[in-house]
Amino acid sequence: MPSTQRKKIVFTGGGSAGHVSVNLALIPSMQERGFETYYIGSHSGIEAGLIAGLPNVPYTGISTGKLRRYLDMENLKDPFRIIKGVAEAHRAIRTLKPDIVFSKGGFVSVPVVLAASLNRVPVIIHESDITPGLANRIALPFARKVCVTFPEAARHVKNGKAVHVGAIVRDELFSGSAARGRAFCGLSAGKPIMVCMGGSLGSAKLNRVIRNNLEKLLPHFQIVHLCGKGQTDPGLDKKGYAQFEYITEQLPDVLAAADLVVSRAGSNSIFEFLALNKPMLLIPLSKAASRGDQLLNAESFRSAGYADVLLEEDITDIRFVHAVQQLYHNRGEIKARMKSHDNQASLRTVLELIMQTVR
Structure with a gap:
């Protein structure tokens, strides 16, 4: 039996x-x-x-x-x-x-x-x-x-x-609501939204360059900043800027609201952005801080036309702001290439x- x-x-x-x-x-x-x-x-x-x-x-x-x-x-x-x-x-x-x-x-x-x-x-x-x-x-x-x-x-x-x-890619990521995402972050529908994240553990260097350039970026973008555990700045309260340590349940909604993403180049995250057709600026961990896997991931996505890449050792305030503006300008072409990808x-x-x- x-x-x-x-x-x-x-x-x-x-x-x-x-x-x-x-x-x-x-x-x-x-x-x-x-x-x-x-x-x-x-x-x-x-x-x-x-x-x-x-x-x-x-x-x-x-x-x-x-x-x-x-x-x-x-x-x-x-x-x-x-x-x-x-x-x-x-x-x-x-x-x-x-x-x-x-x-x-x-x-x-x-x-x-x-x-x-x-x-x-x-x-x-x-x-x-x-x-x-x-x-x-x-x-x-x-x-x-x-x-x-x-x-x-x-x-x-x-x-x-x-x-x-x-x-x-998790199915629930495709069920996000842009309206719910904006409401959760206290943002409006009339201005592009940039989501910045340094991985689940955060990135002090990315956090610093984002905060250094808020005055230059906020006239053009609303910003959702996922800082990592213990890395929020309670004294930083600006209109159009929402910061969190990490988001889990509401992440599909926040990503649905995003017009572009600034991120490290961890494989799981960047494939999720690709599946959601979110143009991305990747700032991979340098070889000094890792085995170099994120550099390879970022180059693969850059070659496919899914992302722009800014190396950590090349970051300056001017280059960072320029890279974000260039990504937004080219977002239509990047999204068209992303839509041809089947996962x-x-x-x-x-x-x-x-x-x-x-x-």
């Missing part, structure tokens, strides 16, 4: 919103297919807050170590945190008995992938950037398949594991890959 027991999937990934957004897109679809959905993340990372708002997704917090590329005394403690995290994840997976683990990356995913391998649970990894991050590079040998967003990324994944799926098949491709692996 065939078993009627429901299939189970464990999601993992965190440290930044980009390491959670793909999971947020997949979870409702897996639930619609009858899967029990679970999440393993850090105790207090951004993923804990983002997943908390989802129905029927029990959350397990584990110890994590941050995989740093620089010298820090915390590096001495991190191996012990990772070992503890592997033990906690191993215990959780043995209890849950999932049929598959889906990992979006970030340092919290490493213990979960290792624990899944120890329990002989198949793992699928998703890599958003052209080159894999450190966490995913560690996890690659333990994965059955690696979903890549950029076709160029496949050459960085060995043993035929790479599957080009394109960008996965609707990406979610279906990943879902089918998960189903095939489980079967």
Whole structure:
């Protein structure tokens, strides 16, 4: 007699919103297919807050170590945190008995992938950037398949594991209301809106250049500034300028109201802007502050005609204001190119890959 027991999937990934957004897109679809959905993340990372708002997704917090590329005394403690995290994840997976683990990356995913391998649970990894991050590079040998967003990324994944799926964009982003977005931010309908964001963790350099040039920009644009945790300026109160640490529930509405976006070049975010046809000025993290993945992402989008790029080391107040004005002037041509991009098949491709692996 065939078993009627429901299939189970464990999601993992965190440290930044980009390491959670793909999971947020997949979870409702897996639930619609009858899967029990679970999440393993850090105790207090951004993923804990983002997943908390989802129905029927029990959350397990584990110890994590941050995989740093620089010298820090915390590096001495991190191996012990990772070992503890592997033990906690191993215990959780043995209890849950999932049929598959889906990992979006970030340092919290490493213990979960290792624990899944120890329990002989198949793992699928998703890599958003052209080159894999450190966490995913560690996890690659333990994965059955690696979903890549950029076709160029496949050459960085060995043993035929790479599957080009394109960008996965959350359905709720398409349900935004520009009117609701303007009302939420206290802005009007008669003036262009520029959304500025430095990623879920914020960017001190972007925050500074935006605030330095408010007097020059506000005559032409209304500005929604997503500053990052603890980086708002309570003393800065100007008409047409709205600042927030981070927006989650109202983000679809705010993006619907946006005429252009100024952003870092994290893969998940820029593909969301592309899907929404939002012209963007990308200011990628420099190679001094990262492995250079955002530089590659930004160049790919610039070459495709989806974005203008201003390198962090080239930023001056004059260049920044000029770049924003030029982007707005060219917005019609950029939006026309964006509309030719099709990403609707990406979610279906990943879902089918998960189903095939489980079967």
